Amino acid sequence: MHETPPTTSPTSPAAPAEPLSHGLKQRHLTMLGLGGVIGAGLFVGSGAGIAVAGPAIVVSYLIAGALAMLVMRMLGEMSAAMPASGSFSVHAERALGRWAGFSVGWLYWFLLVVVLAVEATAAAQIAHGWVPGVEPWAWVLLFMVVFTVANLTAVKNFGEFEFWFASLKVGAIVVFLVLGGLAVFGLLPDTDPVGMTNLTGQGGFLPNGWSGVVSGVLTVVFAFGGLEVVTIAAAETDDPARAVGRAVRSAVVRILFFYVGSMLVIVTVLPWTAQQAGLSPYVKVLDAIGVPSAGQIMNIVVFVALLSALNANLYGSSRMIFSLAERGEAPRGLLKVSGGGSGGSTGQVGGVPRRAVLASVAFGFVSVLLNLLWPDTVFLYMLNSVGAVLLFVWALIAASQLRLRARLEQEAPDALALRMWWFPYLTWVTLAGLLGVLLLMLTDDAARPQVLWSAGATALVLLVAVAREWREREGPQGGMSGSPRR
DSSP states (O other), rough: OOOGGGEEEEEOTOOOOOOOOOOHHHHHHHHHHTTTTOOOHHHHTTHHHHHHHGGGGHHHHHHHHHHHHHHHHHHHHHHHHSSSSSTTTHHHHHHHHHHHHHHHHHHHHHHHHHHHHHHHHHHHHHHHHOTTOOHHHHHHHHHHHHHHHHHHHHHHHHHHHHHHHHHHHHHHHHHHHHHHHHTTOOOSOOOOOOOTTTHHSSSSOOTTTTHHHHHHHHHHHGGGGGTHHHHHHGGGGHHHHHHHHHHHHHHHHHHHHHHHHHHHHHHHHGGGGGGOOTOHHHHHHHTTOOOOOOOHHHHHHHHHHHHHHHHHHHHHHHHHHOOOOOTSOOGGGOOGGGOOOOOOOOOOOSSOOOOHHHHHHHHHHHHHHHHHHHHTHHHHHHHHHHTTTTHHHHHHHHHHHHHHHHHHHHOOOGGGGSTTTTTHHHHHHHHHHHHHHHHHHHHHTTTTHHHHHHHHHHHHHHHHHHHHHHHHTTHHHHHHOOOOOO
């Protein structure tokens, strides 16, 4: 693999500005980081983790959250020093070579547009329950059109949607924590103090031993996916370096508080044996403490969480493929932006990569169609093929940070406004942790297909990356020239 051209050096002052709008504010970015990972995986999926780990699910969330926090710290360090709309894809190219940037960029884009179909379909099912006369496919179409329009206009529209979506989710969790805390101490009407009985009863704090904790980690670690979009969005703020640093610092601590705090309330208020996979533990707790219409309230919160994730994934996928096009790793036609802006336009309407948005939406529609027609065959294979991609992306982030940190300390130490803790030891610990999760997934019958299919998809993308580099090296002799690059 050849080295990246000098123009992509982490310290190169000649790197061209990106023609994107700077319409996102600090409040948008902070709330995006805070609400980006608070979704259906927490509100509903956490029930499966409690079922296998018991009260020790709190430890599972601490372990998974620590991994996510370390990855985000590394990503924040690189993004604050070298803001780019392609975020970790750009960092991987600068650190490891074009093959790495190409591979992680396309894998992440594929991950987002496939998961987008799951979110759109799940939100449509909830809406169909409220309005049975409207078929789910019609709801999917409506959601896709609304968020496509929002992403095609101005980036501030995306920011406003996410700000209010995230505010509702965060508000719901705060209310839940307050009500749950009052229930624990018997401060709600007609309730007695719960105490710590449910943490130590029904088999104790570790009813399934440490193997249950490990199974819980495998169940919940993917719920932290989505934080990466913060560093992608940072490139569209007025002060990317400062914005991403503040967003990363605030988001990881608050998310750990909300996730771990929620789990602690849930397993304290109710016995862990009362939870079931597929049913929201939040609904169970709210029902137990006498909140009327708890199920419908949580349906609304989950519905908003799904739409929020759909909006964020559409944004993230469009910016990732735009960045790939900027570097010659995707069709150059995707570089067209609205308003004819270039050179980092600060306009609020111009500077939107509309063709990149439409390309992502088009594949998203294909994914939705496959999910509606063949959810248990074709789409299931697609979903499995991205099941473990997040772990591969996180591993490449860690590997990139290992190399770029050393370069930055030599060439531009002042750019390190946000530093990874205890470098390089915690970076190596993170890599080992991610490898451990992958190996454990291989021993789990339910998770193994995801690892194998994801490994196959990754190998295919790597093969394409290697073939492209080989073809470009042979270009002058074979009459083929490499793709133009920024």
